[in-house]
Amino acid sequence: MIELKQISKKYTEHTTVLNNIDLTIKKGEYIAIMGPSGAGKTTLMNIIGCIDSCTGGKYILDGNDVSSYNDKEKARLRNEKFGFVVQDFGLISSMSVFQNIQIPLLYRKNKKGNQKEKIEEILKN
Ligand SMILES: Nc1ncnc2c1ncn2[C@@H]1O[C@H](COP(=O)(O)OP(=O)(O)OP(=O)(O)O)[C@@H](O)[C@H]1O
Ligand SMILES: [Mg+2]
The missing domain is CATH 3.40.50.300 (P-loop containing nucleotide triphosphate hydrolases)
Structure with missing residues (x-):
């Protein structure tokens, strides 16, 4: 809340x-x-x-x-609580779609193992 x-x-x-x-x-x-x-x-x-x-x-x-x-x-x-959809997209153009999705996960501790699975899941939706 x-x-x-x-x-x-x-x-x-x-x-x-x-x-x-x-x-x-x-x-x-x-x-x-x-x-x-x-x-x-x-x-x-x-x-x-x-x-x-x-x-x-x-x-x-x-x-x-x-x-x-x-x-x-x-x-x-x-990193943990907020998702922002900004007006200008805020994507890094020199990186792939996969890498753009990966950025916040890199700053998150542990969970390394299922990162690839998680990103693929996000891309499917
Ligand atoms: N970093 C800043 N330093 C000084 N004044 C600022 C700063 N950011 C915004 N302002 C001023 O604060 C007021 C509110 O700005 P804000 O960007 O929050 O409005 P907004 O409702 O989002 O406007 P818009 O619909 O144009 O996006 C404006 O008068 C703006 O000039
Ligand atoms: Mg505004």
Whole structure:
């Protein structure tokens, strides 16, 4: 479960992009974040996906306060918890499709054995 409590984001002293946002997303729930260009959708998504940090409030992910996590802890969460479909695909063109799928698995401990099987399974779907 994702719980945002009074989340704020200021890029500078004078640019408050998010101002006390409360949002709860339960397991299995589908939500859409809508708003005009510049409203702060990407900023909010980056905070939820642990790519960026909030400057105020609390972010509780599955019961853990991740707003206090350091970069390394956030990198682990990104690897284990989040799937992002980005606008520009974010693929590495010098690598094969197989290698692109393999990248996050390389950063995961153990599980080496069934990597090939797992990637082939993903490619089938
Ligand atoms: N790294 C940054 N530094 C300073 N200001 C930023 C930064 N990123 C975004 N902003 C500003 O924050 C505001 C919100 O931007 P954001 O990209 O989150 O909006 P958006 O809702 O995703 O817009 P769009 O629909 O165009 O994608 C904008 O005014 C933008 O200029
Ligand atoms: Mg955006």
